Amino acid sequence: MERVRIRRELMDYLLELARDFYPNEFAGFLRERDGVFEEVLIAPDPHFGRGSAFFNPWMLPHDESVKGTVHSHPGPNPRPSGADLSFFSKFGGVHLIIAYPFVEESVRAYGSDGRELPIEIVD
Ligand SMILES: [Zn+2]
Known part of the structure; x- marks a missing residue:
């Protein structure tokens, strides 16, 4: 099964962002290097709607290292x-959702087809 590998520093930073933006959602793009997600680009103008942050396709960065997205849910449902x-199916790649209370256990990863993928934290 495909795994989503995330650098520990990035995971910590994403949790921090989710807490900082709360009670709003934050959204960003994830950059990968050698199979590991290492960096987030915060989306400049996501639509923060009720229950869902999503992205305009025209604002996707032209950056081949962007292989996924992340957004937070201000409620406990991941x-x-x-x-x-x-959005996942249009974008492809993998997608993280960080649910309240924004701890490692409340992070889930999904493929573009919406199936859940295991997360591996890389030190
Ligand atoms: Zn969502």
């Missing part, structure tokens, strides 16, 4: 919304 799923 499941992707309908809007999330339709």
Whole structure:
């Protein structure tokens, strides 16, 4: 099964961002190097709607190292919304959702088809 590998420093930073933005959602793009996600680019103008942050396709960065997205859910439900799923399938790659209370255990990863993927933290 495909694994989502994330550098520990990035995971800590994403949790911090989710807490800082709370009660709003934050959204960003994830950059990968050698199979490990190492960096986040915070989306400049995500649509922070009720229950879902999503992205305009035209604002996707032209950056080949961007292989996924991340956004937070201000509630405890880490499941992707309908809007999330339709965005995932258009974007491809992998997608993190960080649910309240924004700890490592409340982070989930999904493939572009919406199935959950295991997360591996890399030191
Ligand atoms: Zn969502």
